Amino acid sequence: MILSINPATGEELARFAPHTAAEIDAALSGAAAAQKAWARVPIAERVELLRAMARALRAGKERYARLVTLEMGKPLVEAEAEIEKCAWNCDFYAEAAPRFLADEPTASNASESLVVFDPLGVVLAIMPWNYPFWQFFRFAAPAFAAGNGAILKHANNVPQCALAVEEVMREAGCPEGLFRTLLINASEVAGLIADDRIAAVTLTGSTEVGALVAAQAGKALKKQVLELGGSDPFIVLADADIEAAAAMAVKARFINVGQSCINAKRFIVEEAVADRFADAFCAGVAQLKVGDPLARDTNIGPMARINLRDTLHDQVERSVKAGAVLRAGGTPVPGAGAFYPPTVLDHVAPPMAAACEETFGPVAAVLRVKDADAAIALANDTEFGLGAALWTEDVARGKVLARQIEAGAVFINGMTASDPRLPFGGIKKSGYGRELGVYGIREFVNIKTVWIGPVQG
Template sequence: MLETTNPTTGQALPPCPAMTLEQAHSAINSVAEGFTQWKEKSMAKRATMLQAVAATLRNNKAELAGLMALEMGKPIKEGLAEVEKSAGCAEYYANNGAKFLAPETLESDASHSYVQYPPLGTVLGILPWNAPVWLALRFLAPTLMAGNTCVLKADPNVPATANKLIECFYHAGVPKNVLVNLTVPNSVASKMIDHPLVKAVSFTGSSKAGQSIASQAAAGLKPAVLELGGSDPCILMADADLEKALNVITLSRMVNAGQSCISVKRLFVEQTIYDEVCEALRQRFSKLKCGDPTDESTNLGPLAREDLRDQLHLQVTQSIDAGARCLVGGDLPSRSGFFYPPTLLVDMKPGMAAFDEETFGPVLSVSPIKDIDQALELANNTEYGLGASIWTRNQTIIDQAINTLQSGQIAVNGIVKSDPRLPSGGIGKSGYGRELGPQGIREFVNVQQIWVA
C-alpha cells in the first residue's frame, strides 16, 4: 500500500493499493504492445484525443484541485489554475504537434533527402508531487502527440490525484494500452528504467535523484530529459518599476508555498534601494495568509511533508547562525500540519545554507549589490542553472544580463514561468534536455535521415 498523509492536518489519508513488481512489468508490457497501433494513428486523430483530454480536464477541474489540496496542500485557487494550464498544454500540442514534427527537406547528393521524426516507443515519466497535473501534462501531451506510448509514475504523495488524472485521459478516449499509471513506491520505479521495452525516460525532481536516474538511463543507452532543482537568482536594479517587481517577486517565491523549482530564491538588490526593498518585502510577507488550502482566501498551504519542512527550517537556522538577519518568519509553527511561515532572510552571502542550497519552501534570500557586475557574478555563483530574472529599464544592462546569466530561462521585467509555447529546462545541476515548445516534442523521437537516390 502507498501510505499518504494530509499535510494540512498531519493525519493519515486512506492508503492506496500498490502494484507489485510483476504487475508493474505487466503494465509496461501492455503499453509497449499498444505502441504499433498508436503510432499508426494519424496526427489528426491523436490531436482529436488531446482536445478531448483538455475538455475532460476542465470538466473535472474542481475534483482534481480538491485532491491536490488534500494530498499535497496546494491552495484550491492554485489547483484550479494548474488544471486550466494543463488543459491548455494538451490543446497546444494538439494544434501544433503535426507542424513541429513535419518532415524537413535537406539538400545533399541524393535526388531527395530529408529528416523525419518517428516516435521511439514507450517512454517512462517519473514525476514529483508539487504540480502533479501540470508536470504530467507537459510530459504526456507532447510525448503522446509524437506517437509514443507512456508509462506515468506519479509521486507516492499524490496517488489519488494521479489516478483521477489518468481516468480523465481514458474518459477522453485514450486507450488503456497507450497510457498507464504505475502506483508503485520509488524503489520499484527505479527498476522500471531497466525494463527492455522502456525506450526513454523523463524525470522531474531533485538533483540528487536526477543524477541516479541519469546514470541508470545512460547505462541502458536510453535518452533522458531531466528537469531538476534550482536556486534561481533575480536581480533588482534601482531604476526598475519597484512596485511591480516586488509584487511579482513575492508571487514567484510564495506560489505553491514556495515549492517550485523555478521560483525566485536569491534576490540581489542594488545598494541604493536595499533597505527600502527589504522593508517592502517584509510588509508583503507579513500580510500573507497561511492556512487551509481549501479556503479560497488562503495564500499559502502547508509544505507537502514533515521532513521537507524540517529540512527547510534547518537551512534557515543555519543561515541565521552564519550571520543572516531574519526580518519575518523563521519559526516553526505550533499548529498541526506541515506549515512554514513566509520567511525573509537578508544580508545573505555565499557560504550560507539558504544561499548555496535550493530552498524548497517560502524562504527568500536577499543580498545587496553595488552594481550589475557584482550581481551577475553572485547570480552565477551556483551549481544550478534553471531560471534567472532581472528588473531594470536600462537596455545596456538587460543586454549584459542576457549575455552573462547562466541558466535555461531568463525573464526580463517579469516572472520566470513554464509556458507550453516555450522550451523549459536547465543546465548544471538543474538537468538537461527540454520540455515544452517545439523543442520538447522532439526529445522523444528518432531524428531519422532519409536518402533517396
C-alpha cells in the first residue's frame, strides 16, 4: 500500500493500492494515442489549456494548499504561494510559448530553410515531495504547450497531492488520456523508462536516484532532464550590506523548512564581517516560530518524514563532534511529528558533514574565509553546482565573480529562486538540462531542420 502520513502528527491520512500492470499499460497506451492528436492541435489552441490550468489552480488554491501542508508539512502560507506560483507559470507559458516555439527561418546556401520545434511524445515525470505541485507544473506547462503528453510518477509520501494534480488537469479540460498520475512503487520505474511509449524522462530528486534514472534512460537512448541535489553557497563579502544579507539568509535557508535543492546551505563569509553576520543571522533565526504548519504565523513546520529528520540530526552531531560551534537548535523537538528546530552551526569547515554533504532540512552552516578568492574557491569545492548567492555592494565586481562560481545560477544581492522567465538547472552532480524560460520549453522538442530547395519550373 501507498500511505499518506501527516508528518506533524504521525497520523495516517489515507492509503492507496498501487496501480496494477493492466492499469499502467492502459495509461501508457492512452497517453501515446492522445499525444499524437494533441501534437496536431495548433499551439494557439494548446496554450488555452494552460490558461485553464491556471484558473483551476487558483480556484482550488485554498484546498490544494491545505492538502500540501497536511501531507508534507510545508507551512500553509508557503503552500498557498506554491499554488499561486504554479498558476503564474501556466500564465507565463500561455503567453510566451507561441513566441518560443515559432519557426526560425535560416539562410542556407541561398536556399530557404527553417528550424521547427516538434514535440517528442509522452514524457515520464518523476517528481519529489518537497514542492508537490510546483515541481510538476514547472515541467508540465511548457511540455503541454510544446505538444507533449505526460505520465506522473510522484513521491509516494504525497499520493493525495499526486491525485490532486490529476484533478487540476481534469478540471482544466485536459484531453482524455494526455496526462495520467500513476501511483506505483519505485521498482516499476525502470519498466516505464524502457517502454517505447515513453519518449523522454524528467526527474527532480536526489543525486543518487538521478544517476540510476540517467543510466536507465541512457540505456534506452531517451532524452533526460535531471534536477538533482545541491549545497548552494551564500557568499557574503566584506563590503556587503551585512544586515540585509543576514535577513535574506534566514529566508534563503529556512523556507520550506530547509527542504529544497536551492536552499542556501553554506554561508561563506569573509572573516572581517563574519561575527557581525553570524550574530545578525542568529538573531533572525531566533524569531522563527516552530509549530503547527496550518497556523498562519508558523515559519517552521515538520520535516517531511522522521527518517529525514534523523539523517539531518546525525549530520549536525557529526559536525559538532568535528569542531563546529552550535549557535542555535541542534536537538529534535520531542513529541509527535518530524519537527527539527532551526539550527545554526558556526565555524564550519571541510571535511565536516555540514560543509561537504547536502543538509536537507533546517540547518545552516557558517564558514569563515580570509577573502573573496578563498570564498569562491570554497564555494566551488563541492560536487554540486545548482545555485549560488553573492552579496557585495560592488555590483561590477560581483558580475566578474559570478562567472567564476560553478553553478547553474548566481543571484547577486538576493537569494536563489526559480522564476518562469529564467532558465533553471545545475551542473556537476546537480544534474543537467534546463527548465523554465525559453531553454526549458525547448528541452522536450525535436529541433528539426526543414530545408527547401528551389522549385523546378
